[in-house]
Amino acid sequence: MISSESAAFSSSNYDLERDLHPGEAIFISNDGEMHTKICSDNTTLTPCLFEYVYFARPDSVIDGVSVYQARQNMGVKLAEKIKKHIPDEDIDVVIPIPESSITSGTKVAECLNKEVIYGFVKNRYIGRTFIMPEQDMRRRSVRRKLNPINDEFKNKNVLLVDDSIVRGTTMKEIVAMCYKSGAKKVSVASSSSEVKFPNVYGIDMPATAELIASNKSNDEVASEINADWLIYQTLEDLIDSVREGNPEISEFETSIFTGEYFTPLVENYLEELEISRKDELKMQREKSKAKS
Numbered sequence: 001m002i003s004s005e006s007a008a009f010s011s012s013n014y015d016l017e018r019d020l021h022p023g024e025a026i027f028i029s030n031d032g033e034m035h036t037k038i039c040s041d042n043t044t045l046t047p048c049l050f051e052y053v054y055f056a057r058p059d060s061v062i063d064g065v066s067v068y069q070a071r072q073n074m075g076v077k078l079a080e081k082i083k084k085h086i087p088d089e090d091i092d093v094v095i096p097i098p099e100s101s102i103t104s105g106t107k108v109a110e111c112l113n114k115e116v117i118y119g120f121v122k123n124r125y126i127g128r129t130f131i132m133p134e135q136d137m138r139r140r141s142v143r144r145k146l147n148p149i150n151d152e153f154k155n156k157n158v159l160l161v162d163d164s165i166v167r168g169t170t171m172k173e174i175v176a177m178c179y180k181s182g183a184k185k186v187s188v189a190s191s192s193s194e195v196k197f198p199n200v201y202g203i204d205m206p207a208t209a210e211l212i213a214s215n216k217s218n219d220e221v222a223s224e225i226n227a228d229w230l231i232y233q234t235l236e237d238l239i240d241s242v243r244e245g246n247p248e249i250s251e252f253e254t255s256i257f258t259g260e261y262f263t264p265l266v267e268n269y270l271e272e273l274e275i276s277r278k279d280e281l282k283m284q285r286e287k288s289k290a291k292s
Contacts, residue, residue: 065245075107168212
C-alpha cells in the first residue's frame, strides 16, 4: 500500500514502513511486483510546508513529523505573537474554525489562558471552499458549511483562529456571522503566514491577484474582512513549528509565502497559470462543460 499520508495505513490496520525518498519513483506491475528507483542525482528533502498547516490529517506523520504536534507548536508560537499585539481585554474566548484549526486553536486558548469554545458546527458534506471556481459559490458555501451557535458569541470579544487566509472570502463571511450572532469584537489569527503566491505543485490555488494578502497590507486585509485585529504567524515560527518534529529537514517548500520556486519555471508558464486560474476563465470552462 502506498499513500500520501500515514493515517491511511493505521486506519487500514497496516504499519508504516518508510517514507519515499526525494526523487524516488515507484512502479507496480500488473503482477503486483513493486520497483523503485531514484531518478535524480541531486535530491534534497523539501516537504511542502502547507501540508502541515492545512491539507494533512492531524493523525498523520509526514517525513517523520507528527502533523498534530506541528499544529500544536504553531498554536504556541501564534499565542506568543497574539500576546504582543492584541490587548488581553479584547479577547474573551478563542474559537477555532473547524476542522484543521482545532489543534492549533485549542493550544492558543491554553497559552492565552482563555476559554476555548467550539462555536461553529461544520457541515461535512460541503467541500473546501477556497478552491471552488466561482466567488458567489464560495460565499454561499461558507454559509452552508459553517453554522454558528449564537449563544457562544453574544456580547463576547471573540478571537477566531484559522489555519490560513487565502482569498479572504471565507474569513469575511465567518466574521460577519460572528457579528450577526452578537459578538462585540472579532479578532482573527492565522496559523500560517500570508499566502501571497500561487502554488504550482498540484494545489489548485488561485491566481496571485485573487490572493487577499498579495497586494494588501496587514491593516488593509483586516479592514477587508472586517476584523478588529488580524495576526499572521511569522514564516520563521511556522517553519520552526514543523522542523521541531524532524530537525534533519533542512529546507521546506514555501513558494506560496515567498514566491521562490525550487524548480526552474519559465516566466511564460507563470503568466499562463495566472490567467488560467482566474475566476472568469474557470467560469467559462465550467459553462463549456455544461453545454457539452
